[in-house]
Amino acid sequence: MRLRTALLGLASALALVFSVSTSAYASAQGQFAYLYIDENGVQQHAEESEPDLNECMDLHALRTSNIATSSVHNITDAYADVYEDKSCQGTKTTLNPDPGGDTAPREIAVRSVIFRAADSGS
Incomplete structure (x- = not known):
């Protein structure tokens, strides 16, 4: 009986130690696609696949320059709060989750x- 109680206690302790909130490490399902004009004036297409939730992300293709997008499409199952500046600064616009691709207005540089x-709402 003591062994069973000890094993139950150990199993419970291990479950608590190794349990991790799945929402803290979850990803949006789908893609976030965008167009931008590169330094040579050529339109390019890029996308971020299954991006992490609740983490600010500078758009990968734009990280080393001051250029911005000309078009963005949220084709994920999550809300996308897009910002005009890097590091999630500046004006925010929310794009709805949309398998068909919710699009930011063209006048917004993301x-x-x-x-x-x-399920977090807008």
């Missing part, structure tokens, strides 16, 4: 984004 779970 340089960074945070994805939020769809």
Whole structure:
């Protein structure tokens, strides 16, 4: 009986130690696609696949320059809070989760984004 109680206690302790909140490490399912004009004036296409939730992300293709997007499409199952400046600074616009691709207005230059779970609301 003591062995069973000890094993149950050990199993419970291990479950608590190794349990991790899945939402803290979750990813949005789908892609965040965008167009931008590169330094040579040529339009390029880029995308971020299955981006992490709740983390500010500078758009990969734009990280080393001051250029911005000409078009963005949220084709994920999460809200995308897009920002005009890097490091999620500046004006924020929220794009809805949309398998068909919710699109930011063309006049908004996007340089960074945070994805939020769809059940978190807007």
